[in-house]
Amino acid sequence: MNYEKKYYELVLSLIKNYERETPGKIQRLRQGQIFVFGTDKRGSQRLGAAGFAAKCCGAAIGIAEGLTGSSYALPTQGFTFEETSTAIKRFIDFVKSNSNMTFLVTPIGCGHAGFKAEDIAPFFFECLTFKNVWLPYDFLTIYRKEAIKALGLRKETISSSTKEDVFEYYDPQVHNVIRVLLANNISFNHEGGFCLKDEEDIVIAEAELGIESEKIVFFPFNSQSELTFKNHGYKIRTPEEYLNTKL
Numbered sequence: 001m002n003y004e005k006k007y008y009e010l011v012l013s014l015i016k017n018y019e020r021e022t023p024g025k026i027q028r029l030r031q032g033q034i035f036v037f038g039t040d041k042r043g044s045q046r047l048g049a050a051g052f053a054a055k056c057c058g059a060a061i062g063i064a065e066g067l068t069g070s071s072y073a074l075p076t077q078g079f080t081f082e083e084t085s086t087a088i089k090r091f092i093d094f095v096k097s098n099s100n101m102t103f104l105v106t107p108i109g110c111g112h113a114g115f116k117a118e119d120i121a122p123f124f125f126e127c128l129t130f131k132n133v134w135l136p137y138d139f140l141t142i143y144r145k146e147a148i149k150a151l152g153l154r155k156e157t158i159s160s161s162t163k164e165d166v167f168e169y170y171d172p173q174v175h176n177v178i179r180v181l182l183a184n185n186i187s188f189n190h191e192g193g194f195c196l197k198d199e200e201d202i203v204i205a206e207a208e209l210g211i212e213s214e215k216i217v218f219f220p221f222n223s224q225s226e227l228t229f230k231n232h233g234y235k236i237r238t239p240e241e242y243l244n245t246k247l
Contacts, residue, residue: 011147020134022104024203036105038076048200049106076113088123107138166190174209177239
């Protein structure tokens with residue numbers, strides 16, 4: 001039995017059925033939810049997710065790590081990668097000991113701290129199976145890409161550089177749209193998904209597929225994403241509606 005292949009197939013299955021994605025834009029927390037964010041050495045809680053944590057989640061000023069109010073701080077900006085990764089491990093231990101809380105993880109360290117999601121995401125991978133942890137789109141995308149790439153290496157007829165491989169990243173509902181985009185050299189994300197970010201590089205809306213040049217998105221992930229896309233001038237289309245315009 002090819003255990004490695006089974007492992008990555010399980011990862012893909014988990015992500016496909018994953019229902020605990022941290023919203024790109026959080027306005028308020030529900031009872032028992034904990035907002036997990038990155039902060040600087042002073043715990044100043046001024047900008048981005050840290051600012052929201054202080055304003056809306058009770059994050060204490062001056063605290064760079066741990067639970068305060070309805071938030072959990074992780075040291076990122078001004079800390080070494082090793083310090084941040086070690087703090088994440090302590091956070092995971094805390095999660096395991098507090099199953100009564102639900103932790104909404106943001107893209108820790110991937111904003112002002114300057115870390116890459118590809119480097120941080122692996123430290124949260126264990127949380128993929130935790131019922132009391134929500135993970136951000138950026139991390140889930142990385143897990144998905146890694147699994148697809150690993151499985152793709154075992155396909156003799158399709159390499160990761162061929163156009164056919166693009167379809168592995170998308171739901172079959174949009175495959176016909178992708179064929180049109182490829183045939184007409186219309187730009188889109190060949191690695192799956194489409195997201196809209198604010199000026200602080202925080203994801204505020206997500207969809208299965210987007211065409212930036214035409215301001216069109218397909219299948220927003222939730223009603224909040226749909227509203228945000230519309231407010232930013234995007235049109236929501238079904239594949240059938242879009243294909244009819246190309247006839």
